[in-house]
Amino acid sequence: MDIESIIDSISKLPEASRTKIIENTVPVTxxxxxxxxxxxxxxxxxxxxxxxxxxxxxxxxxxxxxFWFGTAGETIISMxxxxxxxxxxxxxxxxxxxxxxxxxxTKLQQLYLQDIHIANxxxxxxxxxxxxxxxxxxxxxxxxxxxxxxxxxxxxxxxIQRVQLGHIASYLGITQVSLxxxxxxxx
Amino acid sequence: MDIESIIDSISKLPEASRTKIIENTVPVTxxxxxxxxxxxxxxxxxxxxxxxxxxxxxxxxxxxxxFWFGTAGETIISMxxxxxxxxxxxxxxxxxxxxxxxxxxTKLQQLYLQDIHIANxxxxxxxxxxxxxxxxxxxxxxxxxxxxxxxxxxxxxxxIQRVQLGHIASYLGITQVSLxxxxxxxx
DNA sequence: TATTATTTTTTACAAATGATAAAAACGACA
DNA sequence: TGTCGTTTTTATCATTTGTAAAAAATAATA
Numbered sequence: 001m002d003i004e005s006i007i008d009s010i011s012k013l014p015e016a017s018r019t020k021i022i023e024n025t026v027p028v029t030x031x032x033x034x035x036x037x038x039x040x041x042x043x044x045x046x047x048x049x050x051x052x053x054x055x056x057x058x059x060x061x062x063x064x065x066x067f068w069f070g071t072a073g074e075t076i077i078s079m080x081x082x083x084x085x086x087x088x089x090x091x092x093x094x095x096x097x098x099x100x101x102x103x104x105x106t107k108l109q110q111l112y113l114q115d116i117h118i119a120n121x122x123x124x125x126x127x128x129x130x131x132x133x134x135x136x137x138x139x140x141x142x143x144x145x146x147x148x149x150x151x152x153x154x155x156x157x158x159x160i161q162r163v164q165l166g167h168i169a170s171y172l173g174i175t176q177v178s179l180x181x182x183x184x185x186x187x
Numbered sequence: 188m189d190i191e192s193i194i195d196s197i198s199k200l201p202e203a204s205r206t207k208i209i210e211n212t213v214p215v216t217x218x219x220x221x222x223x224x225x226x227x228x229x230x231x232x233x234x235x236x237x238x239x240x241x242x243x244x245x246x247x248x249x250x251x252x253x254f255w256f257g258t259a260g261e262t263i264i265s266m267x268x269x270x271x272x273x274x275x276x277x278x279x280x281x282x283x284x285x286x287x288x289x290x291x292x293t294k295l296q297q298l299y300l301q302d303i304h305i306a307n308x309x310x311x312x313x314x315x316x317x318x319x320x321x322x323x324x325x326x327x328x329x330x331x332x333x334x335x336x337x338x339x340x341x342x343x344x345x346x347i348q349r350v351q352l353g354h355i356a357s358y359l360g361i362t363q364v365s366l367x368x369x370x371x372x373x374x
Numbered sequence: 375t376a377t378t379a380t381t382t383t384t385t386a387c388a389a390a391t392g393a394t395a396a397a398a399a400c401g402a403c404a
Numbered sequence: 405t406g407t408c409g410t411t412t413t414t415a416t417c418a419t420t421t422g423t424a425a426a427a428a429a430t431a432a433t434a
Binding site for chain 1: 245247250252254266267269270271276299300302303306307309310313314315316317318320321323324325327328329357358360
Binding site for chain 3: 331332333361362364365368
């Protein structure tokens with residue numbers, strides 16, 4: 001997915017404003033397995049995914065807990081770095097070879113203060129993610145692991161094909177053993 | 188909490204911009220038990236809480252699932268109405284007599300397009316909520332109910348005093364019986 | 375292809391949580 | 405204060421999920 005489409009998919013921008021963002025992006029590629037963002041560091045860039053798939057995870061008592069998958073067209077941020085300019089708690093790992101666009105956060109923040117269209121575009125970005133995240137939170141509050149897995153199969157079937165099940169399990173908040181049981185039962 | 192402080196607590200605004208928002212707010216009061224926002228309707232206002240406490244909940248198979256508590260200084264929105272101008276999935280119930288400030292969403296949207304400071308203020312509002320919500324999601328993914336209850340006790344002790352335990356239980360994603368067990372065990 | 379490493383499934387048992395019903399505690403109010 | 409309705413706790417049993425270890429399947433590499 002090219003950078004113009006990614007930016008406009010968040011919210012349609014006037015040509016001039018969109019160009020201001022694009023001028024500041026740099027295409028980068030990294031191989032599968034690369035750790036793009038490290039937990040406990042201040043991340044100074046955001047990334048748009050042109051191609052590939054990534055996961056965000058936190059480490060908890062030696063285990064990785066995956067809480068987000070990003071695919072083509074989506075935006076990678078280190079939440080605390082982006083929102084509060086503090087060290088983030090999550091790491092980002094590339095699950096496939098990826099093509100990304102890098103954009104420096106400081107530059108983006110400048111544009112937010114200079115261009116009202118970009119400010120509203122940034123607002124839309126946060127709002128859309130907020131809605132999605134809240135829906136996931138609510139869903140996790142009353143659906144069983146089996147229901148959540150079914151939901152995932154239905155909404156993002158491509159994910160299960162491309163991502164190993166251990167990551168899916170932790171994304172669902174259950175163990176791999178438990179997911180395996182659910183899969184056996186459903187078939 | 189007065190309206191000036193509430194607005195500035197999200198992000199400090201220039202006097203003129205803040206005034207533009209405040210001019211469009213109307214103080215309203217409702218009694219405990221009032222349903223401020225109804226699920227499955229398009230909500231045309233947002234509310235700032237001057238005084239009182241509210242809960243946001245969705246209905247699932249006859250049971251209320253509380254997913255958010257709002258107290259003085261916080262902002263009440265119907266997420267889908269606010270972000271997508273569609274009917275919301277949640278209801279808002281006042282758990283105490285409340286004093287609120289009402290602001291029409293259409294007016295706020297106009298201000299977003301007219302005033303870059305307000306646009307960035309709205310961005311900050313969404314970003315802060317996004318960060319908080321994501322943290323809650325991550326926490327729920329690997330903490331047990333007992334740990335989440337302890338966390339709640341520690342972070343918002345006043346909540347447990349003022350809100351009935353059935354609401355707390357559903358907020359934690361467990362049954363009231365299960366919460367009661369946890370409480371008995373902890374003491 | 376053969377070998378090795380990684381991922382997924384299976385098994386057995388333990389712990390946590392859910393469902394249901396009843397008892398106890400609490401609060402509102404006549 | 406006494407009564408009634410609501411909330412919280414307790415008890416019992418069923419179900420789900422976790423833990424640990426091993427087997428099976430799959431993927432990576434020489």
